Amino acid sequence: MEGIGKAYLDYNATTPLDPLVIGVITESLKCEWGNPSSAHSLGKLASDRIGRSREQVAAMINAHANDIVFMSGGTEANIVALQSGLNSITKPNSKECNIVLPHVITSNVEHDSVKNYLSVQQDCGKIDLSFAQVDKASGQLRPESVLSLVNNRTCLISVMHANNETGVLMPIMEIGQALKALNVSRSQNNLPKIYFHTDSAQSLGKVKVDVKQLEVDYLTIVGHKFYGPRIGALFVKDLLTQTPLVPLLQGGGQERGFRSGTENTPMIAGLGQAAELVVQNLDKYMEHMTRCRNALISNLKDQIHDIRINFVVDPRLPNTVSLQVPQNVTAQKVLENCNGKIFASLGAACHSNSQKPSSILMASGLSPEEAGRTIRISIGRTTPDSEIEFAVKVLTEACKRA
Ligand SMILES: Cc1ncc(COP(=O)(O)O)c(C=O)c1O
Ligand SMILES: *[C@@H]1O[C@H](CO)[C@@H](O)[C@H](O)[C@H]1NC(C)=O
Ligand SMILES: *[C@@H]1O[C@H](CO)[C@@H](O)[C@H](O)[C@H]1NC(C)=O
Ligand SMILES: *[C@@H]1O[C@H](CO)[C@@H](O)[C@H](O)[C@H]1NC(C)=O
Ligand SMILES: *[C@@H]1O[C@H](CO)[C@@H](O)[C@H](O)[C@H]1NC(C)=O
Secondary structure, three states, rough: HHOOOOEEEEOOOOOOHHHHHHHHHHHHHHHOOOOOOOOOHOOOOHHHHHHHHHHHHHOOOOHHHHEEEEEEEEEHHHHHHHHHHHHOOOOOOOOOOOOOOEEEEEEEOOOOOHHHHHHHHHHHHOOEEEEOOOOOOOOOOHHHHHHHOOOEEEEEEEEEOOOOOOOOOOHHHHHHHHHHHHHHHHHHHHOOOOOEEEEEEOOOOOOOHHHHHHOOOOEEEHHHHHOOOOOOOEEEOOOOOOOOOOOOOOOOOOOHHHOOOOHHHHHHHHHHHHHHHHHHHHHHHHHHHHHHHHHHHHHHHHHHHEEEOOOEEEEEEEOEEEOOOOOOOHHHHHHHHOOOOOHHHHHOOOOOOOOEHHHHHHHOOHHHHHHHOOOEEEEOOOOOOHHHHHHHHHHHHHHHHO
């Protein structure tokens, strides 16, 4: 975009479609429009395509194709995972914790789809909810902060893999391994299994994601964050034999009854292609993002006095920069001074002239004033060096004028 005097640096909000993904979607729109449930050859063509796509998505996260269910997006996948994990323990006749209030643990920096769904369940008196706090200043979550909240009634834990604002990676593998060990003693004491969900919206296509390594029961996949279409999928470990999945939509029984509604074949085809690209090129993407990110940070530090980069911790996403502009300036003013040339997000959303600082940034240790000085920058897998140079130049001038 720098050729036309603009820099898009908001890839955590959404990505464009990869040209190969557009190609596959277009082809599928033209040729695979048959109803996948139809017995004739046009139906078969569509259902074969969906099967192929399921394999591609599964390969991206080292899963079995049977354990993938396509759905509308990240919000739906998150809610289906949570409602399924909860249902596992409220089943009648279950010897598990059906008599007492189920206990759920989540972090205090989750996406609204997780946070709001669980908060509503709590407000209705259906669950007892605990929030594990990320460490102030680093934005990191210690596994103990989650595990120390476990009690005899705990049935579900949901922690995101990577945070969309700070870029901090959460210790999913460590929590998953601890829960696996805990399951053994709990099942000996007739205590319920703790199902473990992670929202992987921000990590796919940016770091390696392997469901076996992470030891998760549910994992959320969101196409438009890794150059795919605006649909998603949910991974459910050993779907047919072990982990429950409660459908949100009942109807024609598509997706083996787990997600009714005639399948969106072209978008599913596109999601498969986007996943395939991640399988083939992840190392390249990571290397590129890391290099661009480091160049952006060091150039900004050279140019602007008193600039601060928040959440420089390990591990973190290779593409996310939380930039704190100097004191006596606001991020909003700096972005305004960029005259529409920089596409990035603010640490404080503007609501009718008053600034509402991001609750995620504040939970991660920033003061409201610091959140108001924060610009959230996220780099893409093909962001050219020249676009980084352009962004540094524009931001430097904008800070000087602010
Ligand atoms: C961490 C995280 N989870 C879930 C979502 C929700 O995805 P969608 O809005 O596509 O349903 C997003 C998108 O902003 C996200 O960043
Ligand atoms: C990240 O998620 C939060 C919580 O849902 C949302 O308010 C914010 O706009 C998102 N930011 C980006 C850069 O996507
Ligand atoms: C939990 O432990 C029980 C008893 O050891 C075992 O049968 C079960 O398969 C375990 N579940 C998981 C998901 O590991
Ligand atoms: C938790 O369950 C164990 C095993 O059933 C029991 O010994 C213990 O007393 C319980 N703890 C609480 C706080 O209920
Ligand atoms: C800049 O901000 C600091 C801290 O908010 C304040 O103490 C100082 O007076 C300000 N300086 C100017 C020139 O506004």
